Amino acid sequence: MSLTDSILITQVILNDDHRAFKKLVERYQSDIRGLFLRLTHGNKGIVDDLAQESFIRIYKYLSGYRAKANFKTWIFRIAYNVFYEYHTKNKIVQVDIDSVEAINQEHSNSSSAIDFQQALKVLNQNEQIAIVLHYEKGFTHREVSKITKQPLGTVKTNILRGKEKLKIFYNYER
């Protein structure tokens, strides 16, 4: 029988139970590492460091977690903060929208399907995170807004713009 998140969280807060925290890590590590893998464009060298830093912060601030917020949204918010700090320290190379055509051309020559990982490179950081959280991780617009601490309208705009850029990238026609 698997214990619910709230039981595990209570065990960590009250008893400082490392085994309970390990279960939480096991439960969410794939999601968090997957998010970082997307946002760092597959830089596996840094993914585990960022994920580890995120989980350590989750552990540190767990007693500050309020059950009224979804736990998954809360941990993604911490992971987003970790990534944001990393991103501002080490500027990740962004591909300008003008180079979409060039990347697209490069990939249309290959027989393999265009990887979504490559497609993300045409988006700016805010668009990337909004698209990944909404379409891949299944968060609602409002939850994405909570995670990124951006206004709901901005999140919707980022998703819309991101979608338009991806449409161009994939040469998508109805």
Added chain:
Amino acid sequence: MNDNFEDFLKKEITKSSFQSPDNGFSDRVVANLPKRKRVFARREVIIITSTFFSALAFILTKGFYPFIEGVTSLFNSFIYQTMPNYEFVIVLLAFIFISVLIPLVELRKRVL
């Protein structure tokens, strides 16, 4: 409207999605966990202890009778429009302020 591109995009994401196996990651995280400050528990103990001793002091010094007396005289001064006992009013206001301020600060910390 859920356009066709959204379906296409979701398929593309599914195609390139991956499940990261744990491979000892959770063990590494647990091994590097810092010692958690038990500030929360310590604060609770301090608050409960000080509340207990304040209540005890209040009972032992028979603070209840002067309190009732003070409140009664305050109401009487309002009714008969005489000078209230200012010392009592100041002490009462100070106690009300403290008893509101502490829970308010605690509540704000928990919400934030």
